[in-house]
Amino acid sequence: MTGLRIDGLGFSYGAKRALENVSFEVEQGAFCALLGPNGAGKSTLFALLTRLFTTREGRISVAGHDIASNPRQALARIGVVFQQQTLDLDLSVRRNLRYFAALHGLAGRAAEMRIEAALERMAMRERADELARDLNGGHRRRTEIARALVHQPAVLLLDEPTVGLDAEARRAITTHVHDLCAGDGLTALWATHLTDEVWPEDRLVILHRGCVLADGITREIAGQEGLTERFLSLTGAPA
Numbered sequence: 488m489t490g491l492r493i494d495g496l497g498f499s500y501g502a503k504r505a506l507e508n509v510s511f512e513v514e515q516g517a518f519c520a521l522l523g524p525n526g527a528g529k530s531t532l533f534a535l536l537t538r539l540f541t542t543r544e545g546r547i548s549v550a551g552h553d554i555a556s557n558p559r560q561a562l563a564r565i566g567v568v569f570q571q572q573t574l575d576l577d578l579s580v581r582r583n584l585r586y587f588a589a590l591h592g593l594a595g596r597a598a599e600m601r602i603e604a605a606l607e608r609m610a611m612r613e614r615a616d617e618l619a620r621d622l623n624g625g626h627r628r629r630t631e632i633a634r635a636l637v638h639q640p641a642v643l644l645l646d647e648p649t650v651g652l653d654a655e656a657r658r659a660i661t662t663h664v665h666d667l668c669a670g671d672g673l674t675a676l677w678a679t680h681l682t683d684e685v686w687p688e689d690r691l692v693i694l695h696r697g698c699v700l701a702d703g704i705t706r707e708i709a710g711q712e713g714l715t716e717r718f719l720s721l722t723g724a725p726a
């Protein structure tokens with residue numbers, strides 16, 4: 488089954504073309520890295536996937552729901568982790584999740600069960616009563632991912648989720664999200680400009696100047712050169 492399907496997507500900011508005929512599909516349960524240098528169009532694509540922007544060019548389908556004709560069902564199936572930190576720092580970890588659950592119309596025992604399950608998934612139960620302010624960057628990110636899981640989305644969008652984290656926290660978060668895909672059948676779209684966050688068996692889409700330059704399994708795209716060299720030669724950046 489397809490988790491996410493993007494067909495012929497185009498978008499312009501006035502005269503500036505940001506996405507051109509972008510098409511790719513991500514199978515349910517796959518971790519797909521969306522790799523692109525600054526200005527490639529990753530944030531624009533995320534804005535279209537979350538319906539912050541709309542376009543007449545192309546189609547997006549989330550877990551089988553077309554985002555233009557069925558926006559409520561499609562958006563209900565999406566979890567988002569934004570590039571910028573979005574926790575309420577004066578609330579505890581658990582209260583941040585409760586607040587988000589309430590926004591999704593979830594309350595009572597059903598909400599509590601989902602919150603505990605999401606915290607468990609991200610290994611955050613022990614920290615659940617701490618204020619978000621007292622957490623380090625890696626644990627704040629884990630809280631944001633747990634929060635994005637509370638309404639049980641089919642597709643998780645993560646926009647450069649490791650910005651500002653140290654190597655250990657980056658690895659922990661990357662591993663957690665791979666585990667969510669393999670264990671829970673979640674489909675993840677992970678935008679990054681860092682080749683070392685992409686694993687050899689991941690699905691990979693390379694975006695550059697609004698166009699898809701490569702789409703496949705990372706190991707195959709990387710070939711003998713390795714992903715970093717391949718990425719730099721495809722995008723024309725100096726090695």
Ligand SMILES: Nc1ncnc2c1ncn2[C@@H]1O[C@H](COP(=O)(O)OP(=O)(O)OP(=O)(O)O)[C@@H](O)[C@H]1O
Nearest residue numbers: 500503504505523524525526527528529530531532
């Ligand atoms: N509001 C805007 N008005 C005009 N052009 C824009 C606007 N936002 C983005 N762009 C341009 O659209 C293109 C795609 O930008 P976008 O932010 O989607 O790329 P990105 O891959 O997310 O880059 P980054 O990693 O720097 O966030 C870039 O050329 C950018 O300069």
